[in-house]
Amino acid sequence: MTLYRTIVFLLAAFYWLELFRHIDPAAFGWQFRFLTIWTLTANLIVAGQxxxxxxxxxxxxxxxxxxxxxxxxxxxxxxxxxxxxxDPANVTTGDGPVWWKEYYLHLGGAVLMWIDAFFLLGVFSRLRPVFVAVLVLGVVYPLWLELFVHPLNDAPVGTVTAGLPYPFLNDLELGGRLMFYAFVTAANIVFVFVGWGVARAVDAIRQR
Incomplete structure (x- = not known):
């Protein structure tokens, strides 16, 4: 268990530091414009703990x-x-992502974190604080984008506006973006139930 957690922590630390080697100093919010980096940072904190x-x-x-x-x-x-x-252009710009970063940030890092959460630690025994936190995240991150990131950046540029970190958001009017944020929050509530179900299934297997 200790060896596994050491590897997970070192990988999370490496990717977190690697991404910050390529910060655009002109971009307000740096890498924290992206929810992916919020999640990577949270993964690093969890891995350390x-x-x-x-x-x-x-x-x-x-x-x-x-x-x-x-x-x-x-x-x-x-x-x-x-x-x-x-459409890859929804979430990527320029030459597109580097594969060894792409698959860790949007697949491998999540899987490593889930293995610890479900099979080593055990999670979702208390749902209320998780629901509250999901709702808070569903408000805080869109406010961060709309009130700070959007007005203080001028790229990427879309058909409607500019400055929002994910290219597709710049092709949406404010109403469309609010609907997207609401959809993601609703999906996250569903994911709480999915996580709870997986955790209970793992517990049932352990008890056999």
Whole structure:
């Protein structure tokens, strides 16, 4: 368990630092414009705490926070690939993503985090704080985009506006963007139930 958590932590730290080597100093919000980086940062925090737990440096399990991060990873994976397969230009610009970053940020990192959450730690025993956190995230991240990132950046440029980090958002009027944010939050509520179901299934298998 300690070896696994060490590998997960080192991978999360490597990718977090690697992304910040290529910051555009002219872009307000740096990498934190992207929900993917919010999630990577949360994964790094969770990985660090789980490693400390294995090493006996803490007894705090952070179960509710870890449950939220499980949902964040589900949101990033599902929404990113859904939009990507509709049209890669929805979520990528320029020459497109680098494959070894792409598959960690939008697949591998999530899977590694879920293995720990469901099979080692155990999550979703308390749903209320997870629902509250999902709703807070569903308000805070859109406000961050619309009130700060959008007006303080001029790229990428879409058919309607500019400055929002994901290209497809710049092709939507404000009403369309609000509908998208609401849809994602509703999907995240569904993901809470999905996570709860997986956690209960894993518990049932363990008890056999």
């Amino acid at each position: 789980m490693l400390r737990l294995s090493l006996g440096r803490t007894t705090a399990r952070w179960e509710s926070f870890v449950s939220l991060v499980v949902v964040m990873n589900m949101a990033v994976l599902v929404q990113y690939w859904r939009l990507y397969f509709l």
